[in-house]
Amino acid sequence: MKYGIIGAGAMGVRYGAMLQENAGVDVDFIETWEPNIEAIREQGGVSIARDHANRHIVPVHVYYPEDYEGHPDVWIIFKKQMQLANELKRDAAAGIFHDDQYVFSAMNGMGHFEKIEKYFSKDQMICGTAMIATRMDGPANIDFMGPVNSEVMHMAPYNNKKPDATMQAIFDDFKAAKLGPVWADDWKGMCMSKVVFNAVCNTLCTMFEIQMGPFIQYDGVRDMAKQLFDEAFDACERAGIHLIESREEETESVITISKEYKYHYPSMYQDFSKGRPTEVDYINGYIAKIGREHDYVCRTHEFVVHEVHLAEKMRQFHQNHNDQANQPAIRQAEAAI
Known part of the structure; x- marks a missing residue:
């Protein structure tokens, strides 16, 4: 089958490149961030490394939505939550979506x-x-974190029915690409299991601007994780959402996965460190929203959302402080010119 990737960022490139290189399928990329498209075209592909080593150029086909004339069988979408609605609207207006396509x-x-x-x-x-x-x-500069064959992903039909033949073919392509696919029975419980994990690791690492390895060096991580997980599980249970992992398994996964990806900064931190809005409203905020909708207040998650937004707001003052601190050096440099 032929695949179209919407979003040539970190995860879009990882899926697309692994499908190309390992499964041998055709892949096109749709991108709207001009610097990324131009860098890909200038260097003849995407520069990819794994754990900072063996960097090489992987040739890819990348297009603006308005320039694309292909017809993939499957779209794979990896955009930031805040960008998705506008992205889909632009793609639809460009006429690249068709009734026979899977997503x-x-x-x-x-x-x-x-x-x-x-x-x-x-x-x-x-x-x-x-x-x-x-x-x-x-x-056009991507780093795959984790050793080869460490990839694990879950998938489930949105209609909660059994996978049809095309879905199974997609699964088989993902398996051939070495993306580690596993079928799940219920999409909502599957997705919320990842959300509550991210609500601990992504959010706390971002607030303290640390990698996952140093994060678990703190003896209180298990207690912090348990407090956030207990609220999340309580909210989900009231909403009738059954996560695919238990509270204990989620807590243990914080330790095991952080050890495996000890040098990794979570995606939320990557956005935060570059001055972009984070997805905390779609992670901790979503958990809190579920709780409120079912007469349960996730006080810790609500507080954490405020903390992250406060940190986002405070960046402007850090920048002003740094600019003021650099003024003597700037004036000295100007005087020397």
Whole structure:
């Protein structure tokens, strides 16, 4: 089958490149970030490394939506939650979506499937989660984190029926690509299991600007994780959402996965460190929203959301402070010119 990747960022490139190189399928990329497109075209592909080593150029086909004339069998969507609605609207206006196409997405957070189903049949949508750490260090510059064959992802039909023949073919391609696919029975419980994990690791690492390895050096991580997980599980249980992992398994996964990806900065931190808005409203905020809708207040998650937004707001003052601190050196440099 032929695949189209919407979003040539960290995860989009990882899926597309692994499908190309390992499964031998045709892949096209749709991108709207101009610096990324121009960098890809200038260097003849995407520069990819794994754990900072063996960097090489992987040739890819990348297009603006308005320039694309292809017809992939499957769309794979990896955009930031805040960008998705406008991205889908632009793609639809460009006429690249068709009734016979399937769509898969394993974006972080929740809220994207409701946006995607405006353009695709529920019977042709596959929900996913990916426990796959990837960094984008700049336009057309990607670093796959974790050893080869460490990739694990889950997928489930959005209609909660059994996978049809096309969905199974997509699964088989993902398996051939060495993306580690596993079928799940219920998409919502599957996705929320990843959301509550991210609500601990992504959010706390971001607030303290640390990698996952140093994060678990603190003896209180298990207690912090348990407090956040207990609230999340309580909210989900009241909403009738049954996560695919237990509270104990989620807590243990914080330790085991952080050890495996000890040098990784979570995606939320990558956004935060570059001055971009984070997805905390779609992670901790989504958990808190579920709680409020079912007469349960997730006080810790609500507080954490405020903390992250406060940190985002404070960046402007750090920048002003740094600019003021550099003024003597700037004036000295100007005087020397």
